[in-house]
Amino acid sequence: MSLLRPKLTRIVNGGRAHRVRLVGRDSRSTAEGARQAVRELVADEGAHIVVTLAGTQVLPAVADACEEAGVPCVSSTFPWQVYYYGRGADDAAPFRFTYHFCWGLDTIAETFADLWELAGGRGRTVGCLWNGGPQGSWSRDVRRGFAPVARARGHHLVDPHPYAEPATDLTGHVTAFAEAGADIVTSAATGRDLALFRATADERGAAPRLITCSRWLAYPPSGATGGRQPAQAHVATLVYWTPAHPYRSSLDGTSAAELADAYEQTTGRQWLQPLGLAYALYEVAAHALRTADDPTDPAAVADAVGRSCLETVAGRLDWRTGPVPNVATVPLVGGQWQPGHRHDYELAVVNNPQVDGLAVDADLLVGRGRGVGR
Structure with missing residues (x-):
């Protein structure tokens, strides 16, 4: 927010300038904390639009609270099927105030299948390390999940x-x-x-040749513990944003590379994949306030999001084309955490059939393993 605050002091709508304030609340990483945060933003701060970048429990709670309060909300980093169908919408009854941009479970499956085939051809036997919570349940879903797309490959x-x-x-x-x-x-x-699984597999001489993981892989691997390598090391994952992506901000033309560099200079920490999506949330909010028929009317602001097609630092976000109402999609490519030059581990792009102008910068590293795939 500190990088954006100087750029969002006002918006102009229909020739009239409106002052903008950026305010935040801590969800405390719980669903109830998220609902309370929305109540405070609406009642205490008079929020005209809410943005969130959160996880399994928090994001749906924020979106549901905004829907109930009649306040526009834009969110990201959550597979769109879980966001949309998991919150009770369907094609005949979309949400009124809440909007989302992200990739889908189907896109994750296609991206990972590309990596499996890169590692050993079609018709692989793939072990599924899936929990009993939302991630596992939605991955298994026979209509809208990961599994049917992977099997179809x-x-x-x-x-x-x-x-x-x-x-x-x-x-x-x-x-x-x-x-x-x-x-x-x-x-x-x-x-x-994931670390527990890798340690158990190593101890039993059953380490797989390749692991693909869609969760917690947006962040650089932390240091090794107990003499073991970090859990994410050499794990392949989805890539949705890097400094090399050919995108620019709609606010001021900042490139993905410039945004990542500013973050590293300001924080002293390695850039993070969610950085691009977080920045884009504010781009969408500003665009909606600028283009709404009445930026002070929640319904008008929500309608403005729903008709948006915007080039952002996270790529083109187009709510006009679906795949369902309330959702715009983000393309994925295949990546892997590999030993780096500037940092201990860096996210390398190892396969890219989707994003023009983004170079593949490394080969997929595959271990010898002990299993024999079909």
Whole structure:
């Protein structure tokens, strides 16, 4: 927010200038904290639009609270099927005030299938390290999930019993994958649970050749512990934003590279994938306030989001074309956390069939493993 505050002091709508204030509330990473944060933003701050970049429990709670309060909300970093259908919408009854931009479970499956095939051709046997929560349940969903898309690509999925987070013993999963000959594992695990799985597989001599994981991989690997490498090291993942993406901000033309550099200069920390989406949230909010028939009317601001097609630092966001009302999509490419030059680990782009102007900058690293895939 500190990078944006000087650029968003006012908006002009219909020739009239309106003062802008950026205010925030802490959700405390709980659903109830998220609902309370929305209540305070609306009642105490008079928020005209709310933006959020949150996780499994918090994001739906923020969006639902905004929908109930009749306040526009724009969110990201949550597969759109979970956001839309998981909150109770359907094609005949979309949301009125809440909007989202992100990739889908289907896109994750296509991106990972590309990586599996890059590692060993079509028809792989893939172990599924999926929990019993929303990530696992939606990954398995037979209509809108990850699994049907991966199977349609010709891959065989081995899905043992769901585990509860935080996991305490993943021996059963390691054994099931080894017995099925799964030399590739896909996951939506937390970093902690992924580390437990890798340690268990290593101890049993059943390390997979490749792991793809869609959760917690947006952030650089932390330092090794207990002599082991970080859980994310050499794990392949989805890539939705990097400094090399050929995108610019609609606010002032800032490029993805310039945004990442400003973040690193300001914080002293390595750039993060969610940075581009977080910045774009404010771009969408400003665009909606500038183009709404009445920027003081919540319904008009929500309508403005719904008809937006905007080039942002996270790419083109187009709510006019779906895939469903309230949702704009973000393309994905394949990446992997590999040892870097400027940082211990850097997110390399290893496969890109989707984003023009983004170079593949590394080969996919695949271990020898012990399993034998089909």
